[in-house]
Amino acid sequence: MSVTGARETAGSSRLDGAGLVDLMCAPSEVVVVGASADESKLSSRALAFLLRYGYRGGLHVVHPRHESILGVPCVPRIKALPRLERAVAIVNLPAHLVPAAVSDLDEAGAGAAVVIGSGFESPSSRPRRELEEVIRRPGFRMRVIGPNCVGTMSVGSGAHLNFSTVLTRRAPRLGRIGLVTQSGALGNGLLMGLLRRGAGIAHWFSTGNEMDTGAMELTAGLLARDDVDVVGIFLEGLTDIDWFDRVSAAAHACGKRLFVYKAARTAAGRAAAGGHTGRLVGPNDATAAVLAEAGFTEVDDLATLADCLVVSAACGTGHRDAAVGIVTVSGASGVIGADRVHEAPGLRLAEPGRDQQAVRLDPRLESANPLDIPFLNETGVFTSAIGAYRASGIFDVTVAVTSGLAHDPATLVSDLVAQDRGPSAPVAPLVLCHLSEDDRLGEEETARLAAAGVAVVPTVERAVAALALTSAPRTRAPDGGSGAHVPSRGGGLGLDEARAVLPGLPWVDWAPAPTVEAARRFGFPAVVKAAGRGIVHRSELGAVAVVTGEDELREAFARVAAACREHDDDVLVQRMAPPGGTEFFVSAMEHPEVGPFALVRPGGLLTELIPGQAIISHRWNAPTRRRRLLGSPVGRLCDGYRGRPVLDVDALLDVVATALDAVAAGQLGFVELNPVFLYESGAATVDVVAGQA
Structure with missing residues (x-):
């Protein structure tokens, strides 16, 4: 290829x-x-x-x-x-x-x-x-x-x-x-x-x-x-x-x-x-x-x-639901290994006890998983048990924990090298590890094992972690990110300028309100706020207010107008978004490595408080964007979480696509839409902070 x-x-x-x-x-x-x-x-x-x-x-x-x-x-x-x-x-x-x-x-x-x-x-x-x-x-x-x-x-x-x-x-x-x-x-x-x-x-x-x-x-x-x-x-x-x-x-x-x-x-x-x-x-x-x-x-x-x-070199990759067998010189390391296997996606502990004939062990031992072999100076018993587990057909991979305190290194290596993985005597892959980072085989012994297809990893914790990663699906479900919020970058375009660049968004209507009379345009309730050219965080400066009547309007207009004069901004009045929506924050920007990408987070005042986000790349096609969004914590909010209504994910993805396309086309250097209200049908975009490319 x-x-x-x-x-x-x-x-x-x-x-x-x-x-x-x-x-x-x-x-x-x-x-x-x-x-x-x-x-x-x-x-x-x-x-x-x-x-x-x-x-x-x-x-x-x-x-x-x-x-x-x-x-x-x-x-x-x-x-x-x-x-x-x-x-x-x-x-x-x-x-x-x-x-x-x-x-x-x-x-x-x-x-x-x-x-x-x-x-x-x-x-x-x-x-x-x-x-x-x-x-x-x-x-x-x-x-x-x-x-x-x-x-x-x-x-x-x-x-x-x-x-x-x-x-x-x-x-x-x-x-x-x-x-x-x-x-x-x-x-x-x-x-x-x-x-x-x-x-x-x-x-x-x-x-x-x-x-x-x-x-x-x-x-x-x-x-x-x-x-x-x-x-x-x-x-x-x-x-x-x-x-x-x-x-x-x-x-x-x-x-x-x-x-x-x-x-x-x-x-x-x-x-x-x-x-x-x-x-x-x-x-x-x-x-x-x-x-x-x-x-x-x-x-x-x-x-x-x-x-x-x-x-990977010894065991291959991509073994989903891999059955792991553990043979150990220490009961404690067996417990640790079992814990790590149980916690690892894509791995499971097999149960050899269901098929006693498949695992032939020293008479003093009963097949179990993990199998503890606490015998000192009986290296042959240990390696024979490993061979029996590998040849049983029960396990996809065997993890063995050895120690120089209990086993002769030369015998250990010779016995394990002799366990042929060829077609005439197939055995499962083996990962050999030690009780601790400091209790290791020498380089010569390690090299002999590696040449025989045995992976040597310092500890059981690291061995299971590596097996989990080699068994994980290539495309991982998103983990919601670190919760780090990309902060607003300061003022730039006001609402009117941003709407001209992003005409396809489902905007909630607004109009200039240079006077208190103009602020009555949409009736009550309504929102009086700064246009966003000089003020970005309106709530911090008292530059946004919900008004439900005439008395509230006069007080709110005076306060917002004073803040706008101080910061070279204009006053707007905006309709209230339809009730019953869930708030989201959508941000798109240019990444110096991977190109335009978007963040989708909980919106409104909760943007910086609630962790979890979906990351959507401009490089991805529509099905991939949808899968990544629904696989994130944010996406689960849209999908009927705990009896909540199922929201219109396609409408949210349309908002994301519009923002990404504007950044990719060089029309905007960045754009932040907060909040975007999402409903069972449709969406409503309330506010924007944007800057030119």
């Missing part, structure tokens, strides 16, 4: 998506620009890794002063290279030399270049401006990954175009995990953790500043590869949002799992991300909703991301 259609070859046109990833994973030629002859320097690593880890393609080194480096002949400049075919370059030069080198590599026929160096973080820096000019030049064909990245890695081909410190210490094991990380240092940390746990890696892309190639495009390409089963992603921000829908379509089509750890979730994190990479990232709730709807499984930390990748 190709994300972008037919995969093109380097040398014919500019590659993207699957074609770009295919080239990076198995280039026919590699050009190393800026290699050092001093093996103690970082700039020597990429060439050393290519030689050490089995790259078999053509290899070129560009260096102006050396005839050869590490035994590889050098050419003095890029323009002295032969014409390149399906070639990737790694560029490790001072920032001011990079733009010219990238230009020369494109002319030489390279299909892609990995730019390692820093110095491009500031959008105003001269090297960045010059590199952008090269990349955007008409006719420029080569793709650029980076700059300011660690590089890329493909284990099967040996194409290690990086300077990762992890690879100086250990050879990566070939597996079926793909990684995409916007941070090189954090990507190194994730890679180190996975390798220490024996996980097999297929490919890793560190994307850095993403001046040309972003994380979503590379993710789409990895999903299209037959040698990748699961992808782990670390994001600081969504920079190539144009690729997002293609990633979503590819993930749903191929059935592969995407686990993402999204940083910059708070105001402090967003500020740090802006300083670190020059990205602008926005409210996390909108990003989380769009990621979930697209099929990403979001995790809360790096350790969970690693756990999910390890468990």
